[in-house]
Structure formats: structure tokens, C-alpha cells
């Protein structure tokens with residue numbers, strides 16, 4: 166997948182993608198990141214990228230010209246079609262489902278805004294999608310873009326090593342993950358559930374599914390109510406409720 170990022174702070178994208186999993190992804194050409202400073206596309210003598218809002222009001226807005234010219238230049242260089250994604254607090258909420266949807270594209274073009282916000286014509290006539298990563302206010306879209314790039318890239322086949330799998334992490338099967346344990350079996354007097362040492366994989370899977378259900382029910386009832394429960398799940402939930410009320 167090729168990801169073109171338009172930002173006023175290209176240097177922000179250097180280090181986060183030179184480490185670990187993402188580095189492996191770029192090294193074996195599974196993901197290619199191209200960062201552009203859209204200030205380079207502001208051709209007036211002051212290279213102005215923002216201006217004050219018509220109608221008055223605080224703050225500045227990103228002008229349309231530099232953004233339109235930057236996207237058009239990127240598409241002239243490489244005409245491969247791609248969603249043009251505006252990152253903004255007004256976007257649709259990003260989640261694992263949106264990450265899976267974006268991971269299907271061979272290319273993404275991502276526009277990072279800044280505190281100011283965008284001129285509406287960018288939203289109406291340039292962007293094809295608009296994404297927010299949550300209901301909190303950041304100083305700019307760059308960190309949000311990195312979150313989206315990270316979550317999407319790990320879904321691209323081959324990016325995660327053979328050991329990791331994106332199948333069973335939280336939010337992939339609609340449930341939160343069950344507790345995990347590794348050596349030592351006892352640490353400062355704290356042991357681990359016997360079932361995990363039993364070698365009985367049916368019981369281990371049952372325990373894991375039950376603990377996922379328990380954790381999701383307790384911490385994220387909003388997620389829990391969306392999960393289709395099998396007959397076995399329902400039995401596990403009954404056991405959980407009995408235990409919780411014991």
C-alpha cells in the first residue's frame with residue numbers, strides 16, 4: 166500500500182515509522198509512505214497556507230489553493246486512484262472496522278489539518294472521506310494520521326510477523342482480549358489460572374472466551390450488546406452473571 170501524507174510538519178513523520186513493525190513493513194515494501202509539505206504548494210510570495218475566516222471569528226483556516234494544488238500534483242505524479250482522507254475533529258469516528266475498510270485500498274492520500282480547520286471547499290470538493298480518531302481535541306491532524314496509518318498498516322498481509330496475528334487482538338472479534346500470562350508461573354506470590362497449565366486446550370479456549378466475555382461485559386457494555394452470542398457464549402455469560410452476583 167502506498168500512503169501519501171500532506172502535512173505542514175513532515176518531520177513529525179520521520180521517527181515513528183523508523184522503528185519495529187512499521188520499519189519491517191516499509192523495508193519489505195509492503196507499505197510505502199510519501200510525506201509532502203503542502204506549504205510547498207502555496208505559491209504566493211509569503212507561501213501563505215492559512216488566512217482569517219470570512220465573517221470574523223477567532224483562529225485561522227487552511228486556504229484551499231495549496232491543498233488542491235498539492236493533491237493534484239501528487240495525482241499527476243502517480244495517477245493511482247485513492248481515497249482522499251481529511252483528518253479532522255468533524256470526521257466519522259475511526260475504529261477497527263474503518264481500519265479494515267481502508268486497508269483494502271492500494272493507496273491512501275491523507276490530509277492533515279491544523280488547529281485552524283479547513284475551508285469548506287476542501288471538504289466539499291477535494292476530500293472523499295473525513296475521519297476523526299476520537300472525541301478529544303488535538304493540536305493538529307499529524308498524530309491522528311499516524312494512528313490511522315499504524316492501525317491500517319498492521320492489517321496489510323505480511324506486515325505483522327508470523328508470530329503476531331491481527332485476528333485475535335482486542336476489537337478484532339468484537340470482544341476485549343482475555344487476560345494473558347507468561348513466565349514465571351508465580352511472581353511475588355501471584356500465581357496464574359491453573360487451567361492455563363493444564364494442557365487441556367478445549368478448557369483453555371473455554372476459559373479464554375469466558376474471560377473475554379466477562380471483561381467486555383464489565384468494561385465495554387456498549388461493545389457487548391453488539392456481539393452475536395452463540396449458544397455456548399450464552400452459557401458462559403450465565404456463569405459469569407452467577408459468579409458476579411455470588
Ligand SMILES: O=C(NCc1ccc(CNCc2ncc[nH]2)cc1)c1csc2nc[nH]c(=O)c12
Pocket residue numbers: 218223224225226252253254277278279280281282296297298299300301302303304305306307309
Ligand atoms: O486536526 C485535528 N485536530 C486539530 C484541530 C483541533 C480543533 C479544531 C477546531 N477548529 C477550530 C477552528 N475552526 C475554525 C476556526 N478555528 C480544528 C482542528 C484532528 C484531526 S483528526 C482528529 N481526531 C480527533 N481530534 C482531533 O483534534 C483531530
